[in-house]
Amino acid sequence: MRVSVIGCGHLGAPHSAAMAELGHEVIGVELDPDKCRALGDGIAPFYEAGFEDLLARHTSSGRLRFTTDLAEAADFADLHFVTVGTPLREDGRGYDVSQVIGAVRSLVPLLRGPATIVGKSTVPVGTVARLQEIVDAGARGSGVELIWNPEFLREGHAVQDSLFPDRIVVGLTSPRAREMVEEVYAPILARGVGLIVTDPPTAEVIKSAANSFLTTKISFINAIAEVCEFVGADVNMVAHAIGIDTRIGHGGMRPGIGYGGGCLPKDVAAFTHRVGELGARHAHELLSAVESVNAGRPLAAVELIEKANGGPISGRVIALLGASFKAGTSDVRDSPALRLAGQLAERGAVPVIYDPEALAAARTLYPELAYADTAERAVTDADLVVLATEWPEFTADPKLPVAAAGLVRRKVLVDVRNAVESGMWLAAGWEVWQLGRQPQLPEAH
Ligand SMILES: NC(=O)c1ccc[n+]([C@@H]2O[C@H](COP(=O)([O-])OP(=O)(O)OC[C@H]3O[C@@H](n4cnc5c(N)ncnc54)[C@H](O)[C@@H]3O)[C@@H](O)[C@H]2O)c1
Ligand SMILES: O=c1ccn([C@@H]2O[C@H](COP(=O)(O)OP(=O)(O)O[C@H]3O[C@H](CO)[C@@H](O)[C@H](O)[C@H]3O)[C@@H](O)[C@H]2O)c(=O)[nH]1
Known part of the structure; x- marks a missing residue:
């Protein structure tokens, strides 16, 4: 099939490469000329595990341009994916859907015959109905189908999640639209992946509900971490034990500094606002609590760092390992690690930040903060080391605690992601502090 992908950012760029991998001829449309040129040259404009290889393969095969x-x-294309951004409005009151409206409004008059528009951006309920009016008013003839196909991929797993999704959800209104979806996703559906066919408003709510549930689970375990701190219990053990119950599950329940990124914070904020507008009082109360727990996590992390330091941190040099909002990506949008760096700096500490992939993006966003080009340089002469993003090279490489032990002023690790294998740090003589847990001391090990 000939497909286009309109908007080649963190979702659209991997999606375009995945569509080429499925065998389609793909054209990506990207407004930003630098990004567009890099993608065309097979160079990923951001780090996303496995993406650059796929991009290079299909730009050189000629199947992707x-x-x-x-x-x-x-x-060129018969089917057009719309993957442009839907940031939060500046006043925080819901999404700014102007990129989506703008893309569809520009595309429709250019279509000369039957075509299918498949929206993947995350939008508030009611957007598809607005877009349908634009399609109906602007299409030159009949035969332009509009489908909503929310995307569930996670950054850091974008390629894998695009090619091997848990399910495909589509909101559509005609048998022809269904045929087009079945054709474009045929290789995935042939593997037995479920296709959920519903109406557009239900598809819109499915996406908002999924992200709201993910944030609820994270805020739930973070609230329990707070309880554990009061009573001297261990939140990691609690999460492990309750997660064995298959109704609860272990996935997406790692306690820590809270959720960040380009999706969950804005999606739950926009949905909270929307359910408030609709008058869905209980949904509004529930989601407001989820947001409130999350907003409190950087402070909980700062308090833990102060405890580990034995008092105020003013003047302390703090090595901050991690800048991206999670491991596996260079994305620093709404990064909890950088939020924490800001709060530490506000208290007079000197955070020195290292990240394996996100340094350039972090430097651009916060040029006033201090950065180091290696983990070793970041920890040199540090009073404390804070693990702020759970990259495996920080959590699982046994060489780091040994090397860092000889470089720091004090061997104190504060892991605000509850992600390190603490045994290797304890064995190298470190104290290990985590949220919702008692500190672990090397002599007790
Ligand atoms: N990032 C994710 O992992 C992810 C996952 C699922 C859903 N989503 C949703 O997908 C949408 C895109 O998210 P993102 O993270 O990729 O955003 P992004 O900001 O990284 O990418 C959006 C891209 O669209 C481009 N663009 C805007 N208008 C355009 C137009 N008219 N023509 C061509 N290009 C245009 C922008 O220049 C930008 O590169 C959002 O609604 C988001 O909520 C994102
Ligand atoms: O147990 C967990 C899981 C995640 N996080 C944090 O939550 C944020 C989001 O993580 P994750 O959900 O893995 O990343 P995203 O790439 O933002 O993906 C989310 O947002 C996308 C955009 O809507 C959806 O498509 C995905 O399904 C949804 O997981 C990050 O800061 C993580 O560190 C935790 O604190 N604890």
């Missing part, structure tokens, strides 16, 4: 010209894509 990129343009800034929407008209070229309109002429």
Whole structure:
């Protein structure tokens, strides 16, 4: 099939490469000329595990190319994915859907014959109905189908999640639209992946509900971490034990500094606002509590760091390992690690940040903070080491605690992601502090 992917950011770029991998001929449309050029040259404009290889393979095979010209894509493709951004509005009151509206409004008059538009951006309920009016008013003839196909991929796993999703959800209104979906995803569906076919408003709510549930689970375990601190219990053990119950499950329940990134914070904020507007009082109360727990996590981390330091941190040099919002990506949008760095700096400490992939992005966003080009340089002469993003090279490489032990002023690790294998740090003489747990001391090991 000939497909276009309009908006080649963290979702659209991996999606375009995944569509080429499925065997389609793909044209990606990206407004940003630098990003567009890099993608066309097979160079990923951001780090995403496995993406650059796939991109390079399909740009050189000729099955995947990129343009800034929407008209070229309109002429070329039969099916158009819309993957542009839906940031939070500046006043925080819901999404800014102007990129989505703008993309569809520009595309529709360019379509010369039957075509299918498949929206993947995350949008508030009611957006598809607005877009349908634009399609109905602007299409030159009949035969332009609009489908909503929310995306569930996680950054850091974008390629894998695009090619091997848990399920595919589509909101559509005609048998022809269903046929187009079945054709474009045929290789995935042939593996037995479930296709959930529903109406557009239900598809919209499914996406908002999924992200709201994920944040609820994270805030739930973080609230329990707070309880554990009061009573001297161990939140990691609690999460492990309750997760064995299959109704609860272990996935997405790692306690820590809270959720960040380009999706969960804005999606739950926008949905909370929307359910409030709708008058869904209980949903509003529930989601407001989820957000409130999350907003309190950086402070909980700062308090733990102060405890580990034995008092105020003003003047302390703090090595901060991690800047991206999670491991596996260079994305620093709404990064809890950088939020924490800001709070430490506000208290007079000197955070020195290292990240294996996100340094350039972090430097651009917060040029006023201090950075180091290696983990070793970041920890040199540090009073404390804070693990802020759970990259495996920090959590699971036994060489780091040994090397760092000889470079720091004090061997104190504060792991605000509850992610390290503490045994290797304890064995190298470190104290290990984690949220919702008692500190672990090397002599007790
Ligand atoms: N990032 C994820 O993992 C993920 C996962 C699922 C859903 N989503 C949703 O997907 C959407 C995109 O998210 P993202 O993280 O990729 O955002 P992003 O900001 O990284 O990418 C959006 C891209 O669209 C481009 N763009 C905007 N208008 C355009 C137009 N008219 N024509 C061509 N290009 C245009 C922008 O230049 C940008 O590169 C959002 O609604 C988001 O909530 C994202
Ligand atoms: O147990 C957990 C899991 C995640 N997080 C944090 O939560 C945030 C989001 O993590 P994750 O959900 O893995 O990453 P995203 O790539 O933002 O993906 C989410 O947002 C996407 C955009 O909507 C959806 O498509 C995905 O299904 C949804 O998981 C990050 O800061 C994580 O560190 C935790 O604190 N504890």
